[in-house]
Amino acid sequence: MDPRIREHAETVVEHSTDVQPGDNVVISAPSVAEDLAVALHEAVGDRGATPVYLAKDSRASRAYLKAADDDDIETPTHLQALYEESDVLLRVRAETNATEQGDVDPETQATATAARRPVQEVALSKRWCLTQFPSRAGAQLAGMSTDGYRNFVWDAINKDWGAVREHQQQMVELLDPANEVRIVSGDTTDVRMSVDGMHTINDYGENNLPGGEVFTAPVVDSVEGEVLFDKPLYHQGREITGAHLVFEDGEVVDHAADQNEDLLTEVLNTDAGASRLGELGIGMNRDIDRFSYNMLFDEKMGDTVHMAVGRAYDDTVGENREANQSAVHVDMIVDMSEDSYIEVDGGIVQRDGTFRFEEGFEE
């Protein structure tokens, strides 16, 4: 077994979820990630905890969803019972065919997602980690060789997360007490928003592995300006490129895209919250040095900023602040590596990807 797989598993059970003797652990993985699942079973056994192994199989899910009547799709209360009796949930993603569910009716998909919401609530109340295993199909999706993709994934995952935490904390300390944030990139992006009273979270590889971002929620009505998301976005198996949003009083008042604009329109029209921002995130994992069509990685890419339309994360929303509500949470990414800066309360904190607290920063 590639020693990086054992290291990956150790990071998950030690750093990310701190598995303890007696813990009930669920390991959920597709079969293509078998090696990591085996290493996780070993690591869980090492720590005196008890594993249950759930299969993730997009072909099986598709078969169920295509066969079921929407009226018959119910909350899997037996899965919920499993999660309720668990302490730690480990979820491994890995592609066998990233477009496997592309022919499932989106409404059926939405019905199933809604039916699973109570299960998700329970899952999110536990210690949990979502991580990635590098499969061949994942490499293909990223446009990389299999071995190149493996290097990419494990370089992003197997790192000193304590050092990452410290490094990112400097950005948290700039953003958390701030009032206004402004993001400028070329002449296509210039957007301002308040983050006053919101909380900034340091993501150093706990719930997401890889981690490597600092994120918060904008004050709902405060977003003003325009953004060109120059990195593409995969949504429901379709690629949106060149998404352009114009904000007034926090709301998207105009939008366009080079490709699949109708899908972008559909997203924004989902509900009232879908045309407002729920997240502002700053990607800080420089081992993620390229786009791989996988949001778990893309949103943490060094020298990028992402904004999500839709639902805000509860832990980013201050006590007396409104949390943006929506059925969707769709991240979109701006490249900040050139001709770009982030301004916080009037002072530049990042220029062309280099932060104020880093060497080479020029205000």
Added chain:
Amino acid sequence: MDPRIREHAETVVEHSTDVQPGDNVVISAPSVAEDLAVALHEAVGDRGATPVYLAKDSRASRAYLKAADDDDIETPTHLQALYEESDVLLRVRAETNATEQGDVDPETQATATAARRPVQEVALSKRWCLTQFPSRAGAQLAGMSTDGYRNFVWDAINKDWGAVREHQQQMVELLDPANEVRIVSGDTTDVRMSVDGMHTINDYGENNLPGGEVFTAPVVDSVEGEVLFDKPLYHQGREITGAHLVFEDGEVVDHAADQNEDLLTEVLNTDAGASRLGELGIGMNRDIDRFSYNMLFDEKMGDTVHMAVGRAYDDTVGENREANQSAVHVDMIVDMSEDSYIEVDGGIVQRDGTFRFEEGFEE
């Protein structure tokens, strides 16, 4: 997909477990049985039930068992909670490497089995079906080509189980009211036992698929005589051949084997019930026309009889009868195709594999 896989899945959800709208179903399968797992998800969706997919992975189980201290092995109460909230449990077996757990300490294995007993209790209280998918490694274990093994498995599984039920019922009606049963084969096997007050079960593909046996429990102290089990037996990854048992007052008083006699000794010494019979079964599935080193099939083979040392099945034990108790239940098989007969209360009911109620029977 091979149409026999869909037929197999239909048989499981319709005939074996009668899956109903709203049922919570657990589908447990190794990844090598993916096609059947997909077909089961489809069939479960068709019937308006809700699936959860559990992975069976002997490599992952081995990794856990080798890493865990025996003291830390606990009942997986989260798995128990999953089962408690379920209506139907579908378990698919399929080999990837039948000897995968061969290097796990037998004591650790026993500790894990004991820890899982409460989970098993819950599982057995539900509607359930154990079935087989024909993998390449399963074919290798059986000494067959992959396609030959597929034919073998699906011929044994995809059949008219209503007709099987009727045919086997004739044997149930002979055995159920009987007092004494005698099994004679060549000059190596001649054993008598009482089944007075015990129940005879007709296995027509419900809990086991393939089904195809009629079985009961001997009155514990009644077994007298000797048996040569002329079909080999796989136990804990080792093969026992030529097992020979001598019974007095229901107990094994002498035993021998051509190969791995020490393992047979170990089985018989497990506990008090391990040296007494818990089951007498008559194999009646003639599509199982060869030995495949898989007890799910071997015990149902046409023209055979099997006896198990150890635990009796509760539903075979009459109300005022003692159920043989043991941690083990190990089936062993006698070939009845030649120079053999089964006698019930002094009358021959099967000779050389042909039953009294079949054409060609000669008393």
